[in-house]
Amino acid sequence: MTNFPYLTKMVPISREDFAYEAIREAILSGDLLPSQKISLTDLAKNLGVSIIPVNNAIRRLTSEGLIHQDPHHSPCVEEFSSKDTNEVLTIRYHMEELALQLALPNFTESGLATLHTYLDKMREEVEKKDHHTYSKINRAFHMYIYSFSNFPMLCNIIDDLWNKAELNRCRSVFALVPNMAEHSLVEHVSLVEMIENKNLETAIAILKQHKNYSRVNLLESLEKLDAQKAAQL
Numbered sequence: 001m002t003n004f005p006y007l008t009k010m011v012p013i014s015r016e017d018f019a020y021e022a023i024r025e026a027i028l029s030g031d032l033l034p035s036q037k038i039s040l041t042d043l044a045k046n047l048g049v050s051i052i053p054v055n056n057a058i059r060r061l062t063s064e065g066l067i068h069q070d071p072h073h074s075p076c077v078e079e080f081s082s083k084d085t086n087e088v089l090t091i092r093y094h095m096e097e098l099a100l101q102l103a104l105p106n107f108t109e110s111g112l113a114t115l116h117t118y119l120d121k122m123r124e125e126v127e128k129k130d131h132h133t134y135s136k137i138n139r140a141f142h143m144y145i146y147s148f149s150n151f152p153m154l155c156n157i158i159d160d161l162w163n164k165a166e167l168n169r170c171r172s173v174f175a176l177v178p179n180m181a182e183h184s185l186v187e188h189v190s191l192v193e194m195i196e197n198k199n200l201e202t203a204i205a206i207l208k209q210h211k212n213y214s215r216v217n218l219l220e221s222l223e224k225l226d227a228q229k230a231a232q233l
Helices: 015-029 040-047 051-063 082-106 109-128 131-147 152-167 170-176 180-196 200-232
Strands: none
Touching: 015 040, 015 051, 015 152, 040 051, 082 131, 082 152, 082 200, 109 131, 109 180, 131 152, 131 170, 131 180, 170 180, 170 200, 180 200
């Protein structure tokens, strides 16, 4: 078959996909806050696109549970209580344990090399104390592991639960909890070592400890923040 270089070029991202990714990141990063009303006109103006792709993006985000929209009201960012967050994190852990169980036997040498690259990146962000970037790499690290499960539907469920958890400031756990990133990195190193050794039992034990530590400390931090806000009202 003849090669045609112009047929292999990257397809430009559509305006709808661009709007979707931009709004989604604004929600998960906290630029758009829980319960904040969303103006489609303002979003379209800020993103430099028409209102149609923005409206379609909002519909997609609503179906994913990141945005709430009543028929006669403006859309707003969904909000989860500490109780909701605890439920999401608990369910997500069990899904992640299953994904790890399915993934570990399938790991390749190149896959392990990629995990070490993730660890190197996380070390850099710990040294720079860039909690926001560390959080994004942390999520990518875990999702990369689970991709070896070869269960894409399971990975999509985990990804959706992660989105819901981040709505309630889960991404900021590394900033809210002292030395959280350092603690997380140590457990990641141990987890990768167990994956390399094909030691499923210990790998699951490390994952359980890792997720439980994050969940407990995050919920404590969120409850303190909520109490402070209530006291100011």
